[in-house]
Amino acid sequence: MEFGTEYREATEKARIANVELAHVSIETGHFYMKDLTNGTEPIRTQFRRVKKLVDLYTEATKAEFGDSARLSTCFLIDDYFSSKTDPTEVLKKILGVADECGLVIDYLAREAGCWESPQYIDKQRTGHNIALAEMIRSWIVAEPVPTTTGGRPPDVESGWLCNGRRSSEYDSKQAMQLTKYRPSEELGRRVHSIFLDVEMWSESIGQDGSRRTHWSCPYLASIWQLLRLGMVRYEGGPAVQPQPRGSSWPGSWWEMPAVVQLNPKAAPFAAYQTLSILPQSYLNIEHAVRTILDHVHIDEELMAQTLARGAREGVEIPRELTRRLQHVFINEVSARPADGA
Numbered sequence: 001m002e003f004g005t006e007y008r009e010a011t012e013k014a015r016i017a018n019v020e021l022a023h024v025s026i027e028t029g030h031f032y033m034k035d036l037t038n039g040t041e042p043i044r045t046q047f048r049r050v051k052k053l054v055d056l057y058t059e060a061t062k063a064e065f066g067d068s069a070r071l072s073t074c075f076l077i078d079d080y081f082s083s084k085t086d087p088t089e090v091l092k093k094i095l096g097v098a099d100e101c102g103l104v105i106d107y108l109a110r111e112a113g114c115w116e117s118p119q120y121i122d123k124q125r126t127g128h129n130i131a132l133a134e135m136i137r138s139w140i141v142a143e144p145v146p147t148t149t150g151g152r153p154p155d156v157e158s159g160w161l162c163n164g165r166r167s168s169e170y171d172s173k174q175a176m177q178l179t180k181y182r183p184s185e186e187l188g189r190r191v192h193s194i195f196l197d198v199e200m201w202s203e204s205i206g207q208d209g210s211r212r213t214h215w216s217c218p219y220l221a222s223i224w225q226l227l228r229l230g231m232v233r234y235e236g237g238p239a240v241q242p243q244p245r246g247s248s249w250p251g252s253w254w255e256m257p258a259v260v261q262l263n264p265k266a267a268p269f270a271a272y273q274t275l276s277i278l279p280q281s282y283l284n285i286e287h288a289v290r291t292i293l294d295h296v297h298i299d300e301e302l303m304a305q306t307l308a309r310g311a312r313e314g315v316e317i318p319r320e321l322t323r324r325l326q327h328v329f330i331n332e333v334s335a336r337p338a339d340g341a
Helices: 041-065 087-100 132-137 217-228 280-293 300-312
Strands: 004-006 022-030 071-077 107-110 117-121 124-130 160-162 197-199 201-205 211-215 259-261 271-279 325-330
Touching: 022 041, 041 071, 041 087, 041 271, 041 325, 071 087, 132 211, 132 217, 160 280, 197 217, 197 280, 217 271, 217 280, 271 280, 280 325
Parallel strands: 004 124, 022 071, 022 271, 071 107, 271 325
Antiparallel strands: 107 259, 117 124, 160 197, 201 211
């Protein structure tokens, strides 16, 4: 079924709705779709370790905020880059292994839902999608670099975002005047630079002349973090609202909500802070995510609302989004099975 994409900016600002927030949103790992369509042992191995970490951080959160601290868990499906799979087969495997390991997953989310989220009104799906990736692109504010030539397109047009000055930005308009190579430079560095240049999207032209945007994994993961922090509104309301699980899974991923609530007793999906338990291969992606989020401008009214909510609950929240993120990267060291086991 095809749905139209809708994105508009209202000339009159809508009232920003409050959303319930947990203390922590815990992401219980991430797999590429090819990992989910193969055997179950890699999933089982990771979930066993994730279960121990979830228990550990649950106790730590209760020690920090009290026994009534609210925690929710979530799992993100890689359906943007690999959508031609059977949801029933994949989800049966994931949830079956999670149950076997004693790992409770409260919310199931689709990565493609960070691109375009189906719109729901009173739990009924409408014929419109919320173009999240396009909307949040307008929130990105690149850091101005002094004394540049202006020869490079702005980051919001080029699809690239960096944390400093590229080596090419030292070039003058007359290339022959360049006398010495100067390396890229991180802004705000501590003595030495750790320079990162992130591709957020690319574009291609179809045979019919239409232009298509391809969103990158770090950019979609940035939106995923914003949703988990409850920092995205559409026409004043939450851009993504978890929908209850149906009696059966649909035949395609796109027929699913962006976020499905599996546990009816779960704490809220969005939270004051996020914890992502991921394989080490995602370290560079999460570095890119933090760079992007450092350049995302959040509506001041929404920011003030979140800070005030935290203050009422005795939770001190930093304004900087990246200071609300926490990561645990799982390595592949494990106990060797005993001989004959």
